[in-house]
Amino acid sequence: MLVDGKWTKSWDPYQKTSNDGSFVRQISSFRHWITPTGDTGFVAEKDRYHLFVSYVCPWACRTLMVRRLKQLEDYISVSVVEPFLTDEGWNFGSYPGADDVDPFHGFKYIHQLYTHADALYTGRATVPVLWDKKLNTIVNNESADIIEMLNTAFNHLTNNQLNLRPKDKLTELLDLNDFIYQEINNGVYKAGFAQSQNAYQRAYENLFSALDVLDEKLSHSSYLLGEKISEADIRLFVTLVRFDVAYYSLFKCNKKHIGEYEHLSAFIDKIIHIPGIKETINIDHIKTGYYSVKALNPTGIVPVGPELAVAI
Structure with a gap:
């Protein structure tokens, strides 16, 4: 994780644990909001925003699903990290289906985006990241916020009236x-x-x-x-x-x-x-990513199966 903008230790899947041994998830840190008018500082515009995601991560992939359902492919671009977590967290690279580098700065690691946005950032460098190409900073790294924004913020541009929050x-x-x-x-x-x-x-x-x-x-x-x-x-x-x-x-x-x-x-x-939902799912990345967690699978062997009841 990052402490005052410096990478301090290898990635730890356990994050935080309560006194009784229960898993505790980290709270997201960047919580800015995109609106049609930009009254919060971030206005909905075509090709201004970019999503950094992992196909492994369910939180990231729900942003890809909403992006597709709301027909925002031409409005919000996407970069995909490799499926496995390195000692410095999510990274870009040559794994099939991933992007080689961050397209804007040439960064290798997601954590570099965090310190670019906040030089003294302390916390985990998670995906998804919603990036503002114009201001060169992170808008939001909370998937719940991102899918809520994508549901309505761009409607006046796309005329897509599907409402996922009736x-x-x-x-x-x-x-x-x-x-x-x-x-x-x-x-x-x-x-x-x-x-x-x-x-x-x-x-x-x-x-x-x-x-x-x-x-x-x-x-x-x-x-x-x-x-x-x-x-x-x-x-x-x-x-x-x-x-x-x-x-x-x-x-x-x-x-x-x-x-x-x-x-x-x-x-x-x-x-x-x-239509389009299957393209937001990559079973190879999912299996490779989860089974690369050494704390749970020390050998790193990825199982061949199972045969799925529903073809994906």
């Missing part, structure tokens, strides 16, 4: 978002990076209880809020699509494969077939 269902959506985050998105990490048996078992039980709830919910509708896709679906999808290839075995979330859930697996298949 006002008439906003309370239900926010409750779902919190539930999905606590028990599923972060739930797999709470299980995989638990430092005590009790913490692991609690996360495991909460995770599969939540999956049961959402499988039942999807038995009554195409999507979580009815017949139209919403932000909650995107938040759920990015974890589900990684589950059988990574979380089931590596994170010890091995009660059931997602392929064994009738409605969750149908849900994955439905979203995969939305």
